[in-house]
Amino acid sequence: MHLKAHRFFAMVAVTGSFSATARHFQVPASSVSRFIAALEREVGQQLLYRNTRAVKLTDAGERYYLQIREVLELLDAADEEVTGTGSAVRGLVRINAPVALGHLHIVKLLNGLYERYPQLTVELSVTDLYIDPVQEGMDIVFRVGHLGDSGLIGRKLCDQQFVVCASPAYLEKYGEPQTPEDLKDHCCLVYKGNIGAQRWYFRHPESHELQIIDVTGPLRSNNAQVLVEAALAGRGIVFFPTWLFSKDSFMEKKLVRLLTCWGGSVEEVPSQIHLISPENRLRSQKTRAVWEYFLEAIGSPPYWDDLEG
Known part of the structure; x- marks a missing residue:
């Protein structure tokens, strides 16, 4: 039996899906189905239960998968060794x-x-x-x-590290918050996803007491980059993890970090x-x-x- 049929079968066993297997090997789903049907004829056993909702291994299929899995992994390792992937990853x-x-x-x-x-x-x-x-x-x-x-x-x-920040233009007009409670009186730019608007969580720098701040402002969005752009334009204060910001925005003073002594996140547990x-x-x-x-x-x-x- 063609090795490809065994590889297709092993992937279907892992994913429970002909379509996911087809995507992985970049072949039509019909090819996956045809090869596996031929494999079942060859071994004389039904290896998969097929219905409109899912594909599951039969008892024979489970035994067969466990037997061929290690063989396929050894073949893959041998292929990597022979093709020189120890020195040239490809x-x-x-x-x-x-x-x-x-x-x-x-x-x-x-x-x-x-x-x-x-x-x-x-x-x-x-x-x-x-x-x-x-x-x-x-x-x-x-x-x-x-x-x-x-x-x-x-x-x-x-661990995600969060930053509260705003533009110099915004701070010149509205002032700088000194505590998380002060954010309630500011224009905050709030991320709103599938579970609603985010709440902002802060821990006191000395007591580590948790403060939950329900912020409001002129703009909500389900796109964080939209809110960062609005902050750069002076529309309000944003609160996001460091990876969402450009380093240049802070080095060039387009954004100013606020409440730097406080630890924060958008969940109770960071x-x-x-x-x-x-x-x-x-x-x-x-x-x-x-x-x-x-x-x-x-x-x-x-x-x-x-x-x-």
Whole structure:
């Protein structure tokens, strides 16, 4: 039986989807179905239950998958060794990131990745939807927020550090808040997502007592970059993690940091940014190389925390 049929079957076993498997291998879904049907005829067993909602392994399919999985991983490792990927990382790596993080940072970091591994191809998808890396055939995902118990391999890049800031023109007109409570009397530019307008959380620099501030202002948006642009134009005060800001905005005094002694976030428990990957993908040398590159290039603490360097 053609090795391709085994690879298709193994991917369907992991993703539960013919379409996700087709996307991963960049072939028509009909080809995946045809190869797996031929494999089932060859082994004389039904390996998959198929219905309109999902694709699941039969008992025979589960046993067969466990037997061939390690064989396929050994073949992949052998292919990497023979093709010289120990010294020349090559092939396709699929990366997913939130829209703003992808636009502001990941695209720029890819320049250094291509310089290091010129034979590498990257497929970068950006979305603010919470995707399943296995279902979508992703090798590496940047996840902003709290990392649930997903069974994926995760590595924390950083804790998100939040910044309160406004333009000099705004501060000249309305004055500078001295405490989080003062923000209630200011024009605040508020992010409003699917769960409503964000609340701003601050911890007292000495007692660490949590203060929850319900802010209001002339503009709400579900796009953080829109609100940052409004702040640059003098419309009000914004509160976002450091990675959403351009370092030039602070070095050139287009924005001024406020309440610098206070720690803050938009959740009661501050969140992080993680790299996550399906365990089987991280066994690939090319995926590990890209993973390690991003850890090195972003640094710890991340380079974007240094806004006034």
